[in-house]
Amino acid sequence: MSEYLLLIVGIVGGLVAGYFIGQSLLKKTSKNQEEEAARKAESILRDAESRAESLRRDTESKADSIKRDRKLEAKEHFLKLKAEFEETTNNKKNIIIQNEQKVRTLQQQAASLMEKNKREESELQSQKDRVTNQLEAATKREEEAEKQLSLHVQQLEKIAGLSADQAKEQLMDALKAEAESNASAFVKQSIEEAKLSATKEAKKIVIQTIQRTAAEQAIENCVSVFNIESDEIKGKIIGREGRNIRALEAATGAEIIVDDTPEAIVISSFDPVRREVTRLALHRLVTDGRIHPARIEEVVNKTRKEIDNEIIEIGEKTVLDLGIHGLHPELIKMVGRMRFRSSYGQNLLQHSREVAKLCATMAAEMGMKVKLAKRAGLLHDIGKVYQEESDLPHAILGMELAKKYKENPEVCNAIGAHHDEIEMTSLISPVIQVCDAISGSRPGARREMMDSYVQRLRDLEELALDFKGVEKCYAIQAGRELRVIVDAENVNDETASMMSFNISQKIEKEMQYPGQIKVTVIREMRAVAYAK
Numbered sequence: 001m002s003e004y005l006l007l008i009v010g011i012v013g014g015l016v017a018g019y020f021i022g023q024s025l026l027k028k029t030s031k032n033q034e035e036e037a038a039r040k041a042e043s044i045l046r047d048a049e050s051r052a053e054s055l056r057r058d059t060e061s062k063a064d065s066i067k068r069d070r071k072l073e074a075k076e077h078f079l080k081l082k083a084e085f086e087e088t089t090n091n092k093k094n095i096i097i098q099n100e101q102k103v104r105t106l107q108q109q110a111a112s113l114m115e116k117n118k119r120e121e122s123e124l125q126s127q128k129d130r131v132t133n134q135l136e137a138a139t140k141r142e143e144e145a146e147k148q149l150s151l152h153v154q155q156l157e158k159i160a161g162l163s164a165d166q167a168k169e170q171l172m173d174a175l176k177a178e179a180e181s182n183a184s185a186f187v188k189q190s191i192e193e194a195k196l197s198a199t200k201e202a203k204k205i206v207i208q209t210i211q212r213t214a215a216e217q218a219i220e221n222c223v224s225v226f227n228i229e230s231d232e233i234k235g236k237i238i239g240r241e242g243r244n245i246r247a248l249e250a251a252t253g254a255e256i257i258v259d260d261t262p263e264a265i266v267i268s269s270f271d272p273v274r275r276e277v278t279r280l281a282l283h284r285l286v287t288d289g290r291i292h293p294a295r296i297e298e299v300v301n302k303t304r305k306e307i308d309n310e311i312i313e314i315g316e317k318t319v320l321d322l323g324i325h326g327l328h329p330e331l332i333k334m335v336g337r338m339r340f341r342s343s344y345g346q347n348l349l350q351h352s353r354e355v356a357k358l359c360a361t362m363a364a365e366m367g368m369k370v371k372l373a374k375r376a377g378l379l380h381d382i383g384k385v386y387q388e389e390s391d392l393p394h395a396i397l398g399m400e401l402a403k404k405y406k407e408n409p410e411v412c413n414a415i416g417a418h419h420d421e422i423e424m425t426s427l428i429s430p431v432i433q434v435c436d437a438i439s440g441s442r443p444g445a446r447r448e449m450m451d452s453y454v455q456r457l458r459d460l461e462e463l464a465l466d467f468k469g470v471e472k473c474y475a476i477q478a479g480r481e482l483r484v485i486v487d488a489e490n491v492n493d494e495t496a497s498m499m500s501f502n503i504s505q506k507i508e509k510e511m512q513y514p515g516q517i518k519v520t521v522i523r524e525m526r527a528v529a530y531a532k
Helices: 002-160 163-214 234-240 240-252 272-289 293-322 329-340 348-365 371-377 394-404 409-418 426-439 448-467 493-510
Strands: 223-227 256-258 266-267 470-476 482-486 518-523
Touching: 163 394, 163 448, 163 493, 223 272, 234 272, 240 256, 240 272, 240 293, 266 272, 272 293, 272 329, 293 348, 293 371, 329 348, 329 371, 329 394, 348 426, 371 409, 371 426, 394 409, 394 448, 394 470, 409 426, 448 470, 448 482, 448 493, 493 518
Parallel strands: 482 518
Antiparallel strands: 223 266, 256 266, 470 482
């Protein structure tokens, strides 16, 4: 027991001794660590101070360097500005010096000019005095010459037995006759020289164009005749108290004339499309046998739609036959409407097709644009079929429509200028005008009233009979030629040539006529003697 107690006491004592020893060692170790840390801190502080000092020295040296550089740059800039200022100042000084020199030169020139002007003024004054003296002397000589002339004229009047006025009249008449003769000869020679170079080729082109273009002749009126099998159908068409015929007229816009003409009904309207719609509608109603207002409206509407489709087909077929492409659909429709329109009895579509072919032939002969000429020829009368009312002439209206639908400017000008409403600006325009005249003036192409036709021929003959020296005058070849027979004793060859020119000019100014009129002046000299 005592041994265990002693062991425990020994252990406890060892532990206590070890604790104190450990504490002493720990204090000693910590002290050593603190000293080591203090030494390291002092070393780090010294390094930081040395680095800060070196950094401060470097910063100061760099700042001094930058400051020196800025000073050098400022000095260089100052020197540069100074040099530029001195250069500018020197230039301005030179300019001022040059201007002063110019001013001095101008002053010297002005002074010399003033002196020169003074000298010239004195010379002009002396010349003026001399001219005044000469004029006074000339006036005196003129007065003396007039006196001598009057004396001479009086002596001549006594010798000749004529007064001065009578002598002047005779002299003027002689000079006038001589001048007219010379002018007539000159005009005749000029016309013949121009014809030698142009007439032959022009005639060749026109004749070839006409010969190569064959066109149908068509005459239409403002009425159409609808034939029926018997007069009983007239009663059905009229209806009870005329209701059927009134409904038909209201639906078509045409006038239907039912009179005593056997087996015929007359359809009257200025619009050929309306007449055609009425004719076809009547044909269908008579064939069907059911004629009453409701049926009439139905048939008329159906027929009108078919006619509209037919108009488009006619326009498309026409442009296809002529080889014209890219035409606006509205213009194609107007071309189709030409089929149902006539001008002076000539079908407008046939006339336009003929003009298009004539234009193409003539343009090809002259080396011009064939397709453009053909296009303008087809569209030249497009203004005649415009459905809306307009106060414009058909040529101007057609030009506006062509512009609206983006046609070529040359085509537009040709359409507007083919009746001289506007100025021609392209070479195609006169071709269109000439071909339109050829087609319209072709014998049988157009129809005129008999009275107006005969009156025009009489006016033509009377116009030529008003000329002095004309004995007889005859209009022949349907008014295409005017033959004038003159008195051979009072009219010489030069006067006859001049007379034909004057008559043609008067016809152009005073008369309206299609195509052209040939004026032929015939002077025949006959010598008659009798043997007894």
